[in-house]
Amino acid sequence: MDVSGTSATDENAGLPEAIKATARQLLVKLGAGGLTLEAVAGDSNLAVTEVEAVFAHRDDLLTALVIDAYDESGAAMERADRAAVDAGAPAGARLLAVTRALRRWSFDNQAEFTLIYGSPVPDYHAPEDTVPPASRTPAVLAGIVRSALEAGELTPPRREVPGPPLLLPEAVQLFGGVPEAPFSDIIERGIVLWSNLIGLLVFQVFSRTHDSVRDESAFFDYAIAVAAESIGLTVPVGGSTD
Known part of the structure; x- marks a missing residue:
């Protein structure tokens, strides 16, 4: 050195x-x-x-790398969202902007993406210190969904969540409370959206879609639009995928 x-x-x-x-x-x-x-x-x-x-210990170093990866990917989404808000974008366009930002970060930092979203590292257990950085991604998504709800940009769902509440208090707190009907299950739907986003990125980063679709960037936008329908949000597609 x-x-x-x-x-x-x-x-x-x-x-x-x-x-x-x-x-x-x-x-x-x-x-x-x-x-x-x-x-x-x-x-x-x-x-x-x-x-x-x-x-x-090795685990201390891994934890530092995990925290950095969550912070950097979350910051990329936050920057994209601020730019979209400053441009007066509706919630659907904001969602597309932040998910595209996470996709760019994921491809630019594939080793770090694999560290936080790939297979668990043998004999490593992430400590509580990693929770706040990991929460930045769902917090960005929750903020957009909350804004869409408050702006009347969501279409009411056709399916109600069955049985007792499915949420932990932390998820309700992150969103800012459970909305009234017909959007009382919007937090559950937001978690489905988040899960779909990460799963889609795993498929694309690990080349699971390259032999199935012609244009992976355009397919990503389409998939986000389809996933957003589950929360009643319309995402504009067909524009630049840059």
């Missing part, structure tokens, strides 16, 4: 980011299951003890 021109304080301050940068490169080569502090140290030209002084 070249630290010429930097003080010891500067070096130590930048060490966590340098270690994480190397770890992200190794995610591409080794996958999360193959990531070790020894491998990171070797690729960083550091002693293992120097890496351990920052991240005592």
